[in-house]
Amino acid sequence: MEMEISSKKAMALMALCACMWSIGGIFIKLLPWNPLVISGFRSLIAAAVLFLYMRARGQRLVCSPQIILAGLGLTGTMLLFVVASKLTTSANAIILQSTNPVHIMIMSAVFFHVHYRKWEFFLVGVILAGISMFFFDQLSPGNLMGNIIALMSGVSMGMMYLFSSRLPDEESSMSATFFGHCGAAVLGISISALYPPEITPVTILTILILGVVQLGIPYVLYSIAVRNCSPLSCSLIGMIEPLLNPVWVFLLIGERPGFFALLGGGIVLVTVAVWSVLSARCEGEG
Numbered sequence: 001m002e003m004e005i006s007s008k009k010a011m012a013l014m015a016l017c018a019c020m021w022s023i024g025g026i027f028i029k030l031l032p033w034n035p036l037v038i039s040g041f042r043s044l045i046a047a048a049v050l051f052l053y054m055r056a057r058g059q060r061l062v063c064s065p066q067i068i069l070a071g072l073g074l075t076g077t078m079l080l081f082v083v084a085s086k087l088t089t090s091a092n093a094i095i096l097q098s099t100n101p102v103h104i105m106i107m108s109a110v111f112f113h114v115h116y117r118k119w120e121f122f123l124v125g126v127i128l129a130g131i132s133m134f135f136f137d138q139l140s141p142g143n144l145m146g147n148i149i150a151l152m153s154g155v156s157m158g159m160m161y162l163f164s165s166r167l168p169d170e171e172s173s174m175s176a177t178f179f180g181h182c183g184a185a186v187l188g189i190s191i192s193a194l195y196p197p198e199i200t201p202v203t204i205l206t207i208l209i210l211g212v213v214q215l216g217i218p219y220v221l222y223s224i225a226v227r228n229c230s231p232l233s234c235s236l237i238g239m240i241e242p243l244l245n246p247v248w249v250f251l252l253i254g255e256r257p258g259f260f261a262l263l264g265g266g267i268v269l270v271t272v273a274v275w276s277v278l279s280a281r282c283e284g285e286g
Contacts, residue, residue: 010229014237017221022244024214025090026252028082031206034195038207039082040188041197045211046219047181050174053220059171067176070163074180076156079187080149088146091246091257092134095265096150098242101272102127103158119278126271133264170223177219239273 005013031038054061077097084093102124108114134147160180167173197203229237242265249255257265 005224005228007229010225011237013221014225014229015240017218017225018238018240019244020214020218020221021241023248024081024210025085025094025245026248027206027210027214028085029090029249029253029255031203031210033197033203033207034191035083035086036079036188037192037195037197038188038210039079040185040190040192041207042082042188042210042215043078043181043184044189045208046215047178047185049212049216050178050181050219054171054174054178059174061178062172062175063179064172066163066166067172067179070160070167070173070176071179071183073156073158073160073163074177075183075187077153077160078181078184080153080156084146084150084153086146088143088150089246089255089257089261090249091265092143092147092261093150093153094242094245095261095268096131096134096147097153097157098239098268098272099127099131099151099154100158100161101275103155104162107158107162117282120275123271123275127268130264130267130271133260133267136258136260170227173223173226177223181215239269242269 028035028038081093081097084096105114105116105120105124109116131151135144164173164176167176246255246257
């Protein structure tokens with residue numbers, strides 16, 4: 001059973017979803033836990049929210065190879081992004097993760113023999129040039145490793161989108177999301193014995209906000225919006241997340257990205273937006 005809403009309401013839900021996603025950077029920075037432990041408990045809470053939603057909607061958990069692959073992509077994204085956010089600036093982490101269209105393009109060509117236009121290869125080159133600028137600022141071992149891991153989170157997110165786009169219905173999409181969060185929960189929580197989390201009222205509140213407000217509810221909203229909103233609209237509205245994420249971190253804890261990171265981030269975000277517009281036009285003409 002799917003929830004049918006108007007396109008305008010779907011776009012509003014997508015905007016709310018992106019805004020809620022964007023608070024992840026600040027709360028990850030504030031929580032003094034090992035990043036994998038943060039990711040594990042955050043995803044455990046999110047999985048519980050998703051399960052309750054599916055039960056309320058009368059949806060079943062279903063499984064297929066594509067659902068598993070989409071779920072694995074989400075597991076990687078959840079774990080790698082939190083680690084990257086701890087090792088580099090929030091701006092670097094979120095914008096380097098936003099390079100996922102490049103990875104989608106590469107994986108589509110390799111695994112599904114998809115052919116691309118010349119202008120798409122040109123835009124890939126522009127994005128790669130923007131990415132390179134992130135490595136000009138603060139090349140300490142921590143930041144350099146954080147930037148590399150953030151790029152890896154873009155690869156795993158590309159995998160998630162690639163296989164999620166091939167799922168037939170909301171039930172399959174929700175199942176893939178649920179399994180993905182369960183995978184992150186198992187891997188993250190399993191190392192909590194080695195890195196015991198500090199339990200205080202503040203840390204409990206923070207992980208609840210991350211699990212419920214920043215992940216659980218937004219993924220429910222996304223599952224509704226994505227089936228009632230055009231891909232172009234979802235892609236462009238989703239740009240709210242990488243734009244707002246570093247803003248909250250700068251306003252609340254004063255973390256400032258470097259000049260070249262800001263320049264590279266602007267190039268990446270603008271190029272991805274242009275890519276989305278041109279792709280939608282080509283699909284409309286086709």
